[in-house]
Amino acid sequence: MNDMRKVERDVDAREVKISARDCQVWYGDNHAIKDVNVDIEEKTVTAFIGPSGCGKSTFLRCLNRMNDMIDNCRIEGTITLDGQDIYDPRVDPVQLRAKVGMVFQKPNPFPKSIYDNIAYGPRIHGLARGKAELDEIVEKSLRRGAIWDEVKDRLDAPGTGLSGGQQQRLCIARAIATQPEVLLMDEPCSALDPIATAQVEELIDELRKDYSVVIVTHSMQQAARVSHKTAFFHLGNLVEYGETGQIFTNPRDPRTESYITGRIG
Amino acid sequence: MSDQGHHIVASYDRDLEAIQAMIMKMGGLVEAAILDAATSLERRDEELAESVRRGDKAIDELEEQVNEECARVIALRSPTATDLRTVLTVMKISGNLERVGDYAKNLAKRTSVLVQMQPVEGAAGAIRRMGKTVEGMLKDALDAYIQRDAELAQDVRMRDHEVDQMYNALFREFLTFMMEDPRNITACMHLHFIAKNIERMGDHVTAIAEQVIYLSTGVMPEDDRPKGDRTPFQNAEVDE
Numbered sequence: 001m002n003d004m005r006k007v008e009r010d011v012d013a014r015e016v017k018i019s020a021r022d023c024q025v026w027y028g029d030n031h032a033i034k035d036v037n038v039d040i041e042e043k044t045v046t047a048f049i050g051p052s053g054c055g056k057s058t059f060l061r062c063l064n065r066m067n068d069m070i071d072n073c074r075i076e077g078t079i080t081l082d083g084q085d086i087y088d089p090r091v092d093p094v095q096l097r098a099k100v101g102m103v104f105q106k107p108n109p110f111p112k113s114i115y116d117n118i119a120y121g122p123r124i125h126g127l128a129r130g131k132a133e134l135d136e137i138v139e140k141s142l143r144r145g146a147i148w149d150e151v152k153d154r155l156d157a158p159g160t161g162l163s164g165g166q167q168q169r170l171c172i173a174r175a176i177a178t179q180p181e182v183l184l185m186d187e188p189c190s191a192l193d194p195i196a197t198a199q200v201e202e203l204i205d206e207l208r209k210d211y212s213v214v215i216v217t218h219s220m221q222q223a224a225r226v227s228h229k230t231a232f233f234h235l236g237n238l239v240e241y242g243e244t245g246q247i248f249t250n251p252r253d254p255r256t257e258s259y260i261t262g263r264i265g
Numbered sequence: 266m267s268d269q270g271h272h273i274v275a276s277y278d279r280d281l282e283a284i285q286a287m288i289m290k291m292g293g294l295v296e297a298a299i300l301d302a303a304t305s306l307e308r309r310d311e312e313l314a315e316s317v318r319r320g321d322k323a324i325d326e327l328e329e330q331v332n333e334e335c336a337r338v339i340a341l342r343s344p345t346a347t348d349l350r351t352v353l354t355v356m357k358i359s360g361n362l363e364r365v366g367d368y369a370k371n372l373a374k375r376t377s378v379l380v381q382m383q384p385v386e387g388a389a390g391a392i393r394r395m396g397k398t399v400e401g402m403l404k405d406a407l408d409a410y411i412q413r414d415a416e417l418a419q420d421v422r423m424r425d426h427e428v429d430q431m432y433n434a435l436f437r438e439f440l441t442f443m444m445e446d447p448r449n450i451t452a453c454m455h456l457h458f459i460a461k462n463i464e465r466m467g468d469h470v471t472a473i474a475e476q477v478i479y480l481s482t483g484v485m486p487e488d489d490r491p492k493g494d495r496t497p498f499q500n501a502e503v504d505e
Contacts, residue, residue, distance in 0.1 A: 221343055248345045250483030260345045262277065263270045 013245050014041035017182060018063055023077035025067065025236075026056055026135050032058045034236040040182075040229075045204060045213045047227035047244065049220060051259065054233040063214065064100035065093045069161045081182070098125050101175035105187035107167030109159030109174070114151050117159040117170055118142060121178040137177055145173025146203045165196025172203060177192075181209060185215040189222060201226050220260055224248050232256045274329040277342055284334045291327045291362045292407040294320065296400050298369035300467065303396030305373060306459070307389040309380045318374035324366035350483065354476040358410070361469040361476075365403070366457050368462040368469075371422070372396075375455045382452045385442055388435070392459055395431045399466045406473045410480070418477035421470065422490050428467035429493025435460040436496045462492060 018040040025033035033055045040046050040063075048056035065086060067073045079086050086096055094227070098121065109117050118138045121127075127132035133169060138155070142148040147169040151162070159170050168188060175183055185204075189197040204213055204226050217223050223230055231241040232255070240247065240256045252258045272278050298317050305313035335356050338344060344352050402421050409417035439453040439460075471490075479485050 224345070249349055251346050257346050258270065261348045262272050262274060262411065 008180070014044055016040070017042040017044075017082065018214075019078075019080045019083075020059075020062075021078045021080075023059070023062065023079060024075070025055070025062060026072075026074040027058075028072040028178060032236050033062070036238045038231060038238060038241055039145050040212055040214060042212055043208055043210070044229060045208045045215065045227045047223035047230045048214065048216045048224050048233060048235035049218075049230060049259070050239075052218075055236040056231075056233040057186055058236075059233065060186055060214060060216050063182070063184055064097050064102055066097075067171070068093055076082050089131060099180050100182040100184060101178060101180035102184045102186070103171050103175050103188050105190050107164055107191065109162070109167050109170050111150065111158065111160055113156045114142075114162070114170060115155040115176050118177045119181040121174065125178055129180065141173040141177040142170075144176050144207070145169045146206070147173060163196075165192045168192060168196065168200060169203065172200070172207075176207070180211065182212045182214065185213065187216055187218065190218065197222070220248075232259060234259070266463060280334070280338050280342065280499070281344075281351055283451050284331055284338065287327055287334065288358055288362070289356055289407065289411070291324055291331070291359060291366075292403065294324050294327070295366045295369065296403055296407075297364045298324070298366055298373075299396050299463075302355060302369045302372040302376065303393040303463075304374045306379065307393045309376075309384070309389075311377055311380055314373040314376040314380075314475045318370050318375050321366050321370040324363060328359045328363040331355060347480075350480050354410075354480045358473050361473050363407065365466045365469045368466050371462055372459050372468075375459055379452060379455055383448075385439075385449060385452050385456060388438070388453075388456050390407070391431070391435055391438075392456065392463065393465045395428060395435070395460065398424075398428055398431065399463055399470060402467065402470045403473070406470050409477045413477070413481040415478045415481040418474040418481075419486070421474040422478075422486070425467045425471040426491045426493045428464055430463040432460050433493065433495055436499070 016039045020038045023029070023033055023036040023132060036055075036059060050056045061067050062075060062079060063086075067075060075087065079167055081096070081100065085091070086100075104180070107189070110120060112120070115138055118141050119128075119134050122134060122137050128137055139148065139152075142151060147166055150166060151157075151170075159167065166260060172183075172185075172188070190198050192200065201222065204215065207213055208228075215226065227244045229242065230244045230247040231252075232239045232247065232253070234255050238253060240253045242252070247256065248260060251260065257263075280361065298320055301313055301320075302317045304310070305317060335352050338352055342348070401425050405417055406421045408414070436457065439457045442449045443453045475486055
């Protein structure tokens, strides 16, 4: 198939960034993720789609050990980042999350100034030596977050005073500030209007030049627009994983087909 | 028309069914146009030829409607997977049908000229058989569409070869007639265009069959099919 985007998006062969093997997740007795095997590529936008409760967010949260904080959550199998097991007891989850950043559904800026929202991560991870360097990181992150021009004159203003779309881009800038390698986004646009959504999507396209982006979205059109690869989850199984153009024109599994065309299976 | 189960949004099903019904209506009109045009030539029936010419307008209008409806479905529904392929193939097939309709209309126009002339022996019957073959292929291609039957579509694709061979035979026959008696030239030129146009109809029907294969399997057929039109490489001397 001559999918132009596929050609455009496939120019550089990509390495595997995150690899999951036989991944199982239980919440108590509830088997939420079943035998998931997936390779997430470097410098690629990967979308997870599927109906509510299919496990896509759960799986996303496994990728930076956010499920560690849930008491009855049990994870089996291996997940590696650059070949290293992220569930190895020697791995510090805080360090891991600096490398694997996360943006949530609802914008959640700290109740601090715009400047401090961005500076928080670099400070605790000791990424800046002195004020000048920190200023530089803040500016660079806000620029990469495509929000610098809107906030540069009011860096001392509270982050919570921004509009929803601006807050979300601020959160993305905050996630970038620790120089992560992977950015996980859980429904980053569901609380945003179409213009703010387009800005975030444009930002995602920019970010993919440097990062692996994994995005969970309920908007199939958004998955189609922003991602190179799409994974369809259903009842805890990874049903189909492939090039986005293929998934949306000629899915191989009838369950994928039913879901993306809006049919009852 | 789909074996996929229904959309959660029922009006989506109705939209897709509506554009497919339009294609079927167009297909019916085009099939009739081919048969009527060929019959009008054989029976030297100017009135029937005139009705084929007038009827082409309805086919053209349907094509317009199909395009508008498809644009609407794309804009409002963002179709994906089978739904997307349905909309894409409907648009292409309507374009092919419109072309076949135009060729039938052209056949009818030339009939009006040909009835003024001495008939060329055996030509009208051969043309009618050729028209009948293409009409049969079109009927099967449309049935294959309705049933999402890639095998039947593949069969149609392979049958285009027969039409090409019929055209080859007529091409040589017309050359012979023209060489025998220059007074046959005008009629044979018209008849040749008619035969060529029917051969082109076969190509459009083949394209429709390929769309059916794409619709039902998700991939365009890549294998070569037999090609039978050898006339580009022929000259008048071969018969001497």
